[in-house]
Amino acid sequence: MNDYYQTNTKGHLTIGGMDALDLAKNFGTPLMVYDVAQIRKQFQSFQQAFNQQKVAYAISYASKAFTAIAIYQVINQLGGKIDVVSGGELYTALKAGFPPAKISFHGNNKTKAELLFAVQKHVGVIILDNFYEIALLSQILNETQSKALVMLRVTPGVTAHTHEYDQTGQEDSKFGFDVNSGQAEQAFLQVQANKKMKLIGIHSHIGSQILETVGFKLEIQKLMELLNQWAEKYNYQPQVLNLGGGFGIRYTAKDQALTSKIFVDEIVKTVRNYAHEFHLKIPEIWIEPGRSIVGNAGYSLYTVGSEKKVPGLLPYLAVDGGMGDNIRPALYQADYEALLARCPKEKPTETVRLVGRYCESGDILIKKLSLPPTKPGDIIAMLATGAYGYSMASNYNRVPRPAVIFVENGKAQEVIKRETYADLISHDCFYQ
Numbered sequence: 001m002n003d004y005y006q007t008n009t010k011g012h013l014t015i016g017g018m019d020a021l022d023l024a025k026n027f028g029t030p031l032m033v034y035d036v037a038q039i040r041k042q043f044q045s046f047q048q049a050f051n052q053q054k055v056a057y058a059i060s061y062a063s064k065a066f067t068a069i070a071i072y073q074v075i076n077q078l079g080g081k082i083d084v085v086s087g088g089e090l091y092t093a094l095k096a097g098f099p100p101a102k103i104s105f106h107g108n109n110k111t112k113a114e115l116l117f118a119v120q121k122h123v124g125v126i127i128l129d130n131f132y133e134i135a136l137l138s139q140i141l142n143e144t145q146s147k148a149l150v151m152l153r154v155t156p157g158v159t160a161h162t163h164e165y166d167q168t169g170q171e172d173s174k175f176g177f178d179v180n181s182g183q184a185e186q187a188f189l190q191v192q193a194n195k196k197m198k199l200i201g202i203h204s205h206i207g208s209q210i211l212e213t214v215g216f217k218l219e220i221q222k223l224m225e226l227l228n229q230w231a232e233k234y235n236y237q238p239q240v241l242n243l244g245g246g247f248g249i250r251y252t253a254k255d256q257a258l259t260s261k262i263f264v265d266e267i268v269k270t271v272r273n274y275a276h277e278f279h280l281k282i283p284e285i286w287i288e289p290g291r292s293i294v295g296n297a298g299y300s301l302y303t304v305g306s307e308k309k310v311p312g313l314l315p316y317l318a319v320d321g322g323m324g325d326n327i328r329p330a331l332y333q334a335d336y337e338a339l340l341a342r343c344p345k346e347k348p349t350e351t352v353r354l355v356g357r358y359c360e361s362g363d364i365l366i367k368k369l370s371l372p373p374t375k376p377g378d379i380i381a382m383l384a385t386g387a388y389g390y391s392m393a394s395n396y397n398r399v400p401r402p403a404v405i406f407v408e409n410g411k412a413q414e415v416i417k418r419e420t421y422a423d424l425i426s427h428d429c430f431y432q
Contacts, residue, residue: 298386322356
């Protein structure tokens with residue numbers, strides 16, 4: 001695990017070159033910390049891989065992994081696109097000054113208000129997910145005398161080897177137009193007949209935390225076969241082939257994560273092969289990494305509180321956060337690594353269950369964690385919490401959500417303020 005964290009001369013964990021104990025002291029805990037240099041490096045690794053392949057491409061950051069004005073600013077600096085899945089994410093991106101033309105709008109049940117907002121703000125492309133949305137967007141475009149670039153989200157019948165909640169490309173899914181039943185072709189014909197919509201391509205997303213390339217190859221095969229059919233029957237040539245995201249990262253030693261280059265090389269090679277076989281032009285290849293951009297760049301810092309010891313059982317070591325700021329262990333049985341920030345390299349002497357402070361027996365962050373001796377007030381750092389931690393955070397038990405800080409070039413800046421008790425009741429109303 002030592003390759004995945006750094007220490008200073010004091011032996012303390014460092015994040016972006018800054019002492020984790022100092023960060024916890026200055027900003028309090030629970031605390032979400034992002035190493036911005038690591039975010040930039042990971043995003044640029046995808047760019048470099050595509051540039052080496054000499055193909056037209058776009059890297060669209062999947063906002064749902066972590067949404068904030070600050071992350072949109074960083075992605076914009078890197079020249080990326082973003083995709084959003086709600087009016088709230090879209091509003092945040094626009095407030096960050098992100099160019100609307102570089103935004104894609106996803107979602108399986110966009111409201112009329114959200115679609116109208118997207119049309120009025122001239123969002124780059126709207127990904128249509130179902131027949132209801134085709135009709136709803138058509139109505140909005142007619143009412144506003146507007147036009148829109150669109151893509152169709154299709155489900156190619158490919159299942160990624162992930163948790164069932166993370167699988168999205170199979171036929172039995174709430175997302176997209178099914179290919180095998182003919183829904184995708186029916187949607188294609190409806191959109192092509194609408195003069196206010198321009199279909200620039202198709203989109204698919206087969207799942208999350210994918211640690212191999214087989215699923216992407218099968219996805220590309222299904223999509224290119226579909227495009228070949230449309231080329232032969234309707235003379236349709238897509239501008240874009242959007243393959244979604246889902247690129248896995250290292251959470252624990254059992255995760256054999258692939259590099260960006262391996263993913264990109266296999267994707268481009270497969271697209272090229274099928275384009276050559278079917279005599280099609282190679283479309284612009286889009287991907288939508290989220291977890292793989294911010295996951296390993298994020299750290300959660302907690303303060304140790306109580307410890308419960310029962311003879312013959314693993315001790316319970318409690319911290320001041322938990323399922324309210326990271327629900328993934330409870331929801332997905334997600335595994336993480338954690339360490340004692342003051343001495344991460346010290347030999348472990350005990351194994352504990354790392355648990356949160358919420359009133360649920362399932363509020364267990366790590367079921368078995370080996371640590372050196374701990375005491376109340378120690379800082380525990382969970383690694384690779386940058387994706388789907390804060391974005392899925394809640395105020396369960398009326399606990400305020402943590403602060404989020406960005407660390408870069410020896411500076412730490414709060415980018416999301418810690419919630420206060422006053423924030424918790426700011427929308428409450430007295431019953432008369």
